[in-house]
Amino acid sequence: MKHRTLALLLGLLLVLAACGDDGGEETTTTVTTAPPTTTGGTVRIGWGGAPADLNPGIGVLIEDYTLYELVYNTPISLDLDGNYVPELATDWYVSDDDLVWTMKLAEGVTFHDGTPLTSEDVKFTLELYRDTEDFVFMPSYFDGDEVIEAPDPTTVTITKEVPTGSFEGRMVFMYILPKHIWENEDPATFDNAAMIGSGSFKLTEYRQGEYLRLAANKDYWGGAPIVDEVIFQTFENADARVQALINGDVDMVTEFPATAIPTLEANPNITVATGEPLAPDLTDIIFNVTEPEDCPADDGICTGHPALRDLQVRRALAQAVDKQQLITTLLLGLGTPGRAIVPTGLGVWFNDALEDYAFDLNEANRLLDEAGYLDTDDNGIRECPAAMDCGDRPELRFRLNYPEDSDTAPRLAQTLADWWQQIGVDLQIQVLDSDTLTSVCCPSFDYDVIIWGWGSDPDPGFLLSVLTCEEIPTGTNESGYCNPEYDALYAAQQAETDLDTRVAMVHEMQQILMDDLPYIIPFCALSSQAYRNDRFVGWRDDATKLALEDPTSLDVIRPAG
Amino acid sequence: MRGRGLRAPPPISLMTRGSLFLRKIIWALITIFVVITFNFFLFRVLPGDPAKAGVKDPRLSPQAVAALQQRFGLDKPVLFNTQGGNLFDSQYFRYLGALAQGDLGTSYAYKSRPVTSMLGRALVNTLWLVLPAQILAIVLGVLLGLVAAWRRGTKLDVSALIFALFTWALPTFFLGILLLFVGSRYLGLPTGGRITIGADYASFWATAGDVLRHLLLPTLTFALVLLGEYMLIMRSSVVEVFSEDYILTAKAKGLTTFQIIRRHAFRNAMLPIVTLIALNLGFTVSGAIQVETVFSWPGLGKLTVDAVAQRDYPLLQGAFLMLAVSVVVANLVAELVYLRLDPRVTEV
Numbered sequence: 001m002k003h004r005t006l007a008l009l010l011g012l013l014l015v016l017a018a019c020g021d022d023g024g025e026e027t028t029t030t031v032t033t034a035p036p037t038t039t040g041g042t043v044r045i046g047w048g049g050a051p052a053d054l055n056p057g058i059g060v061l062i063e064d065y066t067l068y069e070l071v072y073n074t075p076i077s078l079d080l081d082g083n084y085v086p087e088l089a090t091d092w093y094v095s096d097d098d099l100v101w102t103m104k105l106a107e108g109v110t111f112h113d114g115t116p117l118t119s120e121d122v123k124f125t126l127e128l129y130r131d132t133e134d135f136v137f138m139p140s141y142f143d144g145d146e147v148i149e150a151p152d153p154t155t156v157t158i159t160k161e162v163p164t165g166s167f168e169g170r171m172v173f174m175y176i177l178p179k180h181i182w183e184n185e186d187p188a189t190f191d192n193a194a195m196i197g198s199g200s201f202k203l204t205e206y207r208q209g210e211y212l213r214l215a216a217n218k219d220y221w222g223g224a225p226i227v228d229e230v231i232f233q234t235f236e237n238a239d240a241r242v243q244a245l246i247n248g249d250v251d252m253v254t255e256f257p258a259t260a261i262p263t264l265e266a267n268p269n270i271t272v273a274t275g276e277p278l279a280p281d282l283t284d285i286i287f288n289v290t291e292p293e294d295c296p297a298d299d300g301i302c303t304g305h306p307a308l309r310d311l312q313v314r315r316a317l318a319q320a321v322d323k324q325q326l327i328t329t330l331l332l333g334l335g336t337p338g339r340a341i342v343p344t345g346l347g348v349w350f351n352d353a354l355e356d357y358a359f360d361l362n363e364a365n366r367l368l369d370e371a372g373y374l375d376t377d378d379n380g381i382r383e384c385p386a387a388m389d390c391g392d393r394p395e396l397r398f399r400l401n402y403p404e405d406s407d408t409a410p411r412l413a414q415t416l417a418d419w420w421q422q423i424g425v426d427l428q429i430q431v432l433d434s435d436t437l438t439s440v441c442c443p444s445f446d447y448d449v450i451i452w453g454w455g456s457d458p459d460p461g462f463l464l465s466v467l468t469c470e471e472i473p474t475g476t477n478e479s480g481y482c483n484p485e486y487d488a489l490y491a492a493q494q495a496e497t498d499l500d501t502r503v504a505m506v507h508e509m510q511q512i513l514m515d516d517l518p519y520i521i522p523f524c525a526l527s528s529q530a531y532r533n534d535r536f537v538g539w540r541d542d543a544t545k546l547a548l549e550d551p552t553s554l555d556v557i558r559p560a561g
Numbered sequence: 562m563r564g565r566g567l568r569a570p571p572p573i574s575l576m577t578r579g580s581l582f583l584r585k586i587i588w589a590l591i592t593i594f595v596v597i598t599f600n601f602f603l604f605r606v607l608p609g610d611p612a613k614a615g616v617k618d619p620r621l622s623p624q625a626v627a628a629l630q631q632r633f634g635l636d637k638p639v640l641f642n643t644q645g646g647n648l649f650d651s652q653y654f655r656y657l658g659a660l661a662q663g664d665l666g667t668s669y670a671y672k673s674r675p676v677t678s679m680l681g682r683a684l685v686n687t688l689w690l691v692l693p694a695q696i697l698a699i700v701l702g703v704l705l706g707l708v709a710a711w712r713r714g715t716k717l718d719v720s721a722l723i724f725a726l727f728t729w730a731l732p733t734f735f736l737g738i739l740l741l742f743v744g745s746r747y748l749g750l751p752t753g754g755r756i757t758i759g760a761d762y763a764s765f766w767a768t769a770g771d772v773l774r775h776l777l778l779p780t781l782t783f784a785l786v787l788l789g790e791y792m793l794i795m796r797s798s799v800v801e802v803f804s805e806d807y808i809l810t811a812k813a814k815g816l817t818t819f820q821i822i823r824r825h826a827f828r829n830a831m832l833p834i835v836t837l838i839a840l841n842l843g844f845t846v847s848g849a850i851q852v853e854t855v856f857s858w859p860g861l862g863k864l865t866v867d868a869v870a871q872r873d874y875p876l877l878q879g880a881f882l883m884l885a886v887s888v889v890v891a892n893l894v895a896e897l898v899y900l901r902l903d904p905r906v907t908e909v
Contacts, residue, residue, distance in 0.1 A: 044758075052671045052871075053671065133628045134628040188628070207859070208674070208679070208859075209863065209864070210754065210755060210857075210859045211754070213759060229759060231759050233758055234754075235753050236854050236857050236863065237855045237856075239738055240738075240741055240752050240856065243741060243742060243745055243746070243752050244752035244753065247745050247746060247752055249745070249751060435872075
C-alpha cells in the first residue's frame with residue numbers, strides 16, 4: 001500500500017517503476033461520438049491496495065483518495081491535462097489586492113441523503129480542515145490567516161492576510177463534507193462509515209482490505225454516471241491481478257508489473273494505456289551538501305564528505321549518470337528523465353527548457369582533474385586536493401544509502417557505482433530500512449548520498465519548499481542545501497497570484513537547482529493501466545495523466561456493444 | 562507371567578495428575594505473560610517514532626504529531642511514571658490494563674478501528690481456509706504414509722515419497738500461482754477473494770457454493786503444502802513400529818495385515834503425528850501468509866503482512882500475541898493428549 005504524497009514514497013515508485021517497455025506507445029479506444037445505446041452494468045476494478053480510512057481528514061493512502069474523489073466534490077478540480085477546472089465552484093476570482101478569494105458555487109447540488117449542499121457546508125468543511133490538528137494533510141493547505149465567510153448560499157469568500165499563489169492547488173483536495181453530519185462528531189476519530197458526500201458515486205459496502213462497492217448517484221447534480229455500479233477488489237498479488245483481467249473477473253486493473261505488458265497487449269480484448277501518474281513523483285539522488293554553519297544545533301551530526309560540498313564534484317557526478325539508460329533498464333522504458341525537483345508530470349510548472357548534463361565520463365574525469373581531485377596513490381580512487389581539509393576521509397569514497405522497500409534503488413545504486421567508479425569515485429552501498437534511513441538522513445545529515453523519492457501535489461509549492469534553508473532543521477530538506485536567492489524566490493512565488501508570473505519564478509528556481517545540483521533526479525516514473533475493451537468503452541486514456549479509476553473515466557464509460 | 566515381588570507401577574493418583582495439569586497451565590500462563598511483555602518492548606526498541614509510523618509525511622505538523630501521540634497514549638512514559646502522579650500511569654501498565662479487558666488498542670494505519678475486531682474477523686476467515694486444509698492434509702497424509710510404509714519399497718511407496726518430497730519442497734507461492742493459473746483459466750474458478758462481490762444469490766446454498774468455489778484453490782494449495790510433512794512422518798513412524806517385536810508376535814498369531822495395522826501399528830505410529838498436528842494447529846492463527854497473499858484471502862496472514870508493511874505496531878502486537886497464545890495452548894494440549902495416549906509420560 002502506498003501513501004499519497006509521502007515523502008518517503010518509495011512504495012508508489014515501486015509499483016510505477018515496475019511498468020512496461022513500450023516507451024509511451026499510446027493506445028486509444030474507439031470512442032464513438034454517438035449517444036450511448038446501452039447503459040447500466042457493473043464495472044469491476046482490480047487493484048493492489050485498499051482504502052484504510054473513510055474519513056478524508058486522516059486518510060494517507062492513494063486508495064483513500066481514489067475513494068474520496070468518487071464520493072465527494074471539491075470546489076475546484078484538476079483535469080487530466082493538468083488544468084484547474086470548475087467542480088462545485090462554477091467561478092472563482094481574487095480581489096485586486098490579491099487577498100480576497102470569492103467562489104461561486106453551482107446551484108442545485110445535494111448530498112447523497114438529499115440535503116442541499118450550500119456555502120455553509122463549504123465554510124464548515126474548510127474551517128474543519130484548517131483547525132483539526134489531528135488531520136494529516138489538510139491543515140497544511142491553509143496558512144491559518146483565512147477568514148472564511150458564506151454571505152449567501154452559493155458564495156464563499158476567503159479573506160487572507162498574506163496572498164497565496166496556490167489557491168486552486170489547495171482547493172482540489174477540499175472534499176466538501178455535510179455540515180449537518182460532521183458538526184455532531186469528533187472529526188479526528190469519526191469513522192464516517194456512511195460516507196455521505198455529493199459526488200457521482202455513493203459508497204454502498206466497504207470491506208476492509210477486501211473490496212468496495214459504489215453505486216452510481218443517479219441524482220448526481222453534474223450528470224449521473226452511465227454505469228450502475230463500481231466494485232474495487234483487492235488483489236494483493238500482482239500476477240493474480242493480471243490473471244483476473246485476462247480471465248475477465250475484472251474489467252480494469254490500476255497497476256501491474258511491467259513484465260505483464262507483452263502478454264496483455266497480445267490479448268485483443270485488452271487495452272494497455274500509459275501516461276503520467278495522477279500524483280506525479282520522482283526518484284532523487286540526494287547529496288549531503290550541509291555546510292558546517294547550517295548544521296542543525298539540536299539533531300545535526302553532519303558527517304557528509306566535504307568533497308560533496310564542491311559543486312565541481314557534483315557536476316562531475318551528474319555527468320556520469322546516463323538517465324536514459326536507467327529508464328530503459330530499470331523502468332523498461334516507462335519513465336521520463338527528471339531535471340530539478342519539479343516532476344515532469346506537473347504540467348506548466350515543469351521547466352522543460354532546462355538543459356540537462358550530458359552523459360560524458362571523459363568530461364566528468366576532466367572536471368575532477370581540473371578541480372584537483374587526483375588519484376595520487378594510484379588505487380583507482382581519487383583523493384581530495386592537498387589544500388582541502390577532508391579530515392580522515394581523504395579519498396572520494398562515499399556512503400550510498402537507500403530504503404529497503406525500493407524496487408529500483410538496488411539496481412540504480414549498482415549502476416551508479418559502476419559509472420562513478422570509472423571517474424575514480426568509490427561507493428559503499430548500504431541498504432537501510434526507512435526509519436533508519438530517516439535517522440541518518442535528516443536533520444542529522446549523517447550520510448553522503450541517498451537514493452529516495454518524493455510524491456507531488458498538483459501545486460509545486462511543497463516540493464519547492466523542501467530545499468529552503470528553513471527546512472534544514474525540520475528534516476524536510478534532506479540535502480542541507482541553503483541558498484538565499486532560492487529562498488527569496490520561493491517566498492515570492494508563494495504569494496504570487498498571477499499564474500504566468502508565478503510559473504516564471506518556479507522555472508527560475510528549477511534553473512537554480514539545476515545549476516547547484518543538491519539532487520540528481522534520474523527519472524520520473526510513468527504509470528500504466530489496462531482494461532477490457534469488450535466490456536466497457538469510453539475510458540479516458542488519451543490525456544496526459546492516466547487514472548482510469550478516477551471519476552473522469554468512471555462517470556463516462558458505458559457497456560460495450 | 563507376573564513374578565513375585567515385582568509390583569506393578571502404582572496407578573497415577575488423581576492428585577498427581579491434577580497437580581501436573583495445574584503446573585502445566587501455570588507454566589503456560591507465565592509463558593504468555595513473558596511474551597506479552599516481550600512483545601510490548603520489542604516494538605518500542607525498534608528505530609523510529611511509532612506515532613509517525615503510520616504517517617510518513619514531513620508536512621505533518623508538530624501539533625499533529627503531538628495529537629497522534631496523545632491519542633495512542635505515546636506521550637506517557639514507557640515503563641513507570643516517575644514524573645509524579647500515578648506510578649503505573651505508563652504505556653506498559655495501560656497496555657496491560659487494556660489487555661485485561663480484551664482491548665488490544667487501536668490500529669495506527671486504520672485509525673478508527675479497534676485491533677480486536679480486525680483480528681477477530683481475519684481469524685474467522687483464516688479458520689475457514691486453514692482448518693479444511695489441515696484436515697485434508699492430515700487425512701490424506703496419514704493414509705498415504707500408512708500405505709507407503711505398508712507397501713515399503715514398492716513403486717507405490719517410491720511414487721508417494723517423491724510426491725510428498727516434491728510438494729513439501731515446492732515454494733508455496735509458486736504452487737499457489739500455478740494452481741491459480743490452471744484453476745482460473747481452465748476450470749473457471751475465481752482468481753481471488755472470498756466471494757463474488759455484488760452477486761445476488763437466491764439462497765444460502767448458492768452463496769455457500771460461491772464461497773466454496775473461492776475456497777477451493779487456496780485450500781488445495783495449503784493442503785498440498787502441508788501434506789508432505791504428515792506423510793513423511795507417518796511413513797517413517799509406521800516403518801519403525803513395523804520393526805517392533807509385538808508386530809512380529811501379532812504376525813505369528815496369524816493376524817491379517819489389516820488387523821495388525823488397525824490394532825497395533827496405527828495407534829502407536831500416531832504419537833509423532835499428534836505432536837505435529839498440535840504444533841501445526843498452534844501456528845494456524847499465523848495464517849497461511851503466502852496462500853492468503855496469492856489468493857487475496859482476507860485472513861490473518863494477509864493482515865499481518867499489511868501490518869508489517871505499514872508499521873502498524875498495535876495490530877502487529879495483537880497478531881503476535883494471538884500467535885503466541887495459540888502456540889502455547891497447542892503445546893499444552895499436545896502434552897495433555899500425550900498423557901492420555903502414552904502411559905510412559907507420567908512424571909515430568
